[in-house]
Amino acid sequence: MRTVKELRLAGLFAYLAALALGLLFSYLLHVLLGGGGRLGWAGFNFPGLLEGLGFLFFFTFVLYLAKKAVRVPCTTLLTAGLLWPTPARRLAKTLPRVEALEAYEGRGVALLVQEGRPVGLLGLSDHILPLEEVPSVEAEVAASELYPLFLRQPLVLVVRGEEVVGAIPREAFFRYLGV
Incomplete structure (x- = not known):
């Protein structure tokens, strides 16, 4: 049986791993599309939109895999351990x-x-x-x-x-x- 502290740490590490992998996937899309993608404050174009959607889908997919792997409650995972399960x-x-x-x-x-x-x-x-x-x-x-x-x-x-x-x-x- 895992304690609340262990589940909070598992949620934090799973969230950070999903974030890092999502950013890495987005960067790979950025390189594959020629590096011209802009999505945000300075401008907007189609390759930038693909990079943003790629990040969103890959981040969500890795969060789904992490939830199954580390078995933490959704609220703990989605808040990176800030909301912990009830002791x-x-x-x-x-x-x-x-x-x-x-x-x-x-x-x-x-x-x-x-x-x-x-x-x-x-x-x-x-x-x-x-x-x-x-x-x-x-x-x-x-x-x-x-x-x-x-x-x-x-x-x-x-x-x-x-x-x-x-x-x-x-x-x-x-x-x-x-x-």
Whole structure:
């Protein structure tokens, strides 16, 4: 699972690569057309229009390939990493903590805590699930990276070291995606 910072850097590098390759393609068109193309402030002619369109199409094509290669969200790619994906900690809802099994009322998911340390999850199945059996991700992991986990699991825990920050239910994740 990649963090938000890694996705921002991937988006920046992919965007810069697409920009450089687009400019290189435009320059090659400029040389092939005899170097007389003008498109911009000083003038305008047909070879210049071809160079501009060549840049636009090649830049877009390389962005499309880069999106498939590095798998970053469109907003992160198109803004060169300025708009980053949501971290998992922002989607996580805090779980109620239960000190003793008798205190659990049977409504929703709760975190079973013994001696101040979380040990299991209540409410996902008919028994206590140890935390090792529940999928968990670090708080700074990008929420867009969690899709494969939610295909198999109804809930993902968000942790920061040993501390459980919260949980993301499947319904909330798909609402975040707009599905």
